[in-house]
Amino acid sequence: xxxxxxxxxxxxxxxxxxxxxxxxxxxxxxxxxxxxxxxxxxxxxxxxxxxxxxxxxxxxxxxxxxxxxxxxxxxxxxxxxxxxxxxxxxxxxxxxxxxxxxxxxxxxxxxxxxxxxxxxxxxxxxxxxxxxxxxxxxxxxxxxxxxxxxxxxxxxxxxxxxxxxxxxxxxxxxxxxxxxxxxxxxxxxxxxxxxxxxxxxxxxxxxxxxxxxxxxxxxxxxxxxxxxxxxxxxxx
Numbered sequence: 099x100x101x102x103x104x105x106x107x108x109x110x111x112x113x114x115x116x117x118x119x120x121x122x123x124x125x126x127x128x129x130x131x132x133x134x135x136x137x138x139x140x141x142x143x144x145x146x147x148x149x150x151x152x153x154x155x156x157x158x159x160x161x162x163x164x165x166x167x168x169x170x171x172x173x174x175x176x177x178x179x180x181x182x183x184x185x186x187x188x189x190x191x192x193x194x195x196x197x198x199x200x201x202x203x204x205x206x207x208x209x210x211x212x213x214x215x216x217x218x219x220x221x222x223x224x225x226x227x228x229x230x231x232x233x234x235x236x237x238x239x240x241x242x243x244x245x246x247x248x249x250x251x252x253x254x255x256x257x258x259x260x261x262x263x264x265x266x267x268x269x270x271x272x273x274x275x276x277x278x279x280x281x282x283x284x285x286x287x288x289x290x291x292x293x294x295x296x297x298x299x300x301x302x303x304x305x306x307x308x309x310x311x312x313x314x315x316x317x318x319x320x321x322x323x324x325x326x327x328x329x330x331x332x333x334x
Contacts (some may be wrong), residue, residue: 109137110265111160111193113180116141118170123200123254130258136265154183161272162265163193165240167207168200172218175225178233185236194268197245198261207241210234 110131114124124140131138139156157163163184171177187193199207206212210219218237222230246264248257 109139109160109162110269111157111163111184112138112140112166113163113177113184114166115168115171115174115177117174118168119166119200124166126254127258127261130262131265134262134266136262136269153180157183157187157193161194162268163188163195164198164261164265165195166198166200167202167214167241169202169213170217171202172210172214172233172237173221175221175229178221178229178236181236181240182232185239188240194272195240195243196261196264196268197240197243199241199245199247201248201250204241204245204247208238210237 112124112128114120116124128138128140139160141153141156157180165181165184184193184195188195197204202214203212206214209215218233222233225233246257246260248254
């Protein structure tokens with residue numbers, strides 16, 4: 099197994115629920131990464147009392163984070179704390195994030211609903227209010243990003259090929275232009291966002307309205323939504 103060393107800057111950081119995916123989906127994914135020469139860091143000590151400090155150091159050495167949302171993801175405070183830090187680094191433009199929806203609906207992750215939500219709220223009952231707010235913000239932020247979804251009866255082999263292709267695409271873009279900072283903006287279904295007149299015309303290229311259709315893990319298209327996207331050249 100290839101584990102990134104301190105000198106391996108630019109590797110991929112995997113955030114996932116180990117007890118559920120480590121010996122199945124994730125093992126096949128890292129095998130593909132090894133075959134394609136993609137360096138990665140995978141935490142083998144999830145929820146084993148290890149200090150998170152070293153883990154966050156590894157995160158800082160990574161340029162891409164794969165966040166693999168699954169039905170049991172939100173039962174782990176370890177996963178949730180990692181996600182909060184991933185969000186922080188993404189907003190600072192230091193990390194590109196690719197959300198993976200493994201047999202869960204993107205909108206259930208966003209709203210903490212369904213089976214995913216059941217696990218989250220069970221964890222929330224034994225957590226502090228401040229923790230819960232940070233977790234909810236991180237879930238909404240990261241699940242709002244364009245990602246990849248696996249349906250219940252889809253080919254995992256083909257899905258993994260798609261992930262490898264997306265990682266390669268993002269890695270190439272990052273090398274060319276560096277990571278961009280993306281501030282989390284809530285989606286507003288069925289409402290048009292008007293650009294304020296205060297934006298100078300010569301900076302219009304930094305502001306765009308993206309009209310996007312999202313597919314959840316069951317293959318259903320979620321309602322068409324518009325979102326205001328501001329890149330790092332504009333947002334200070």
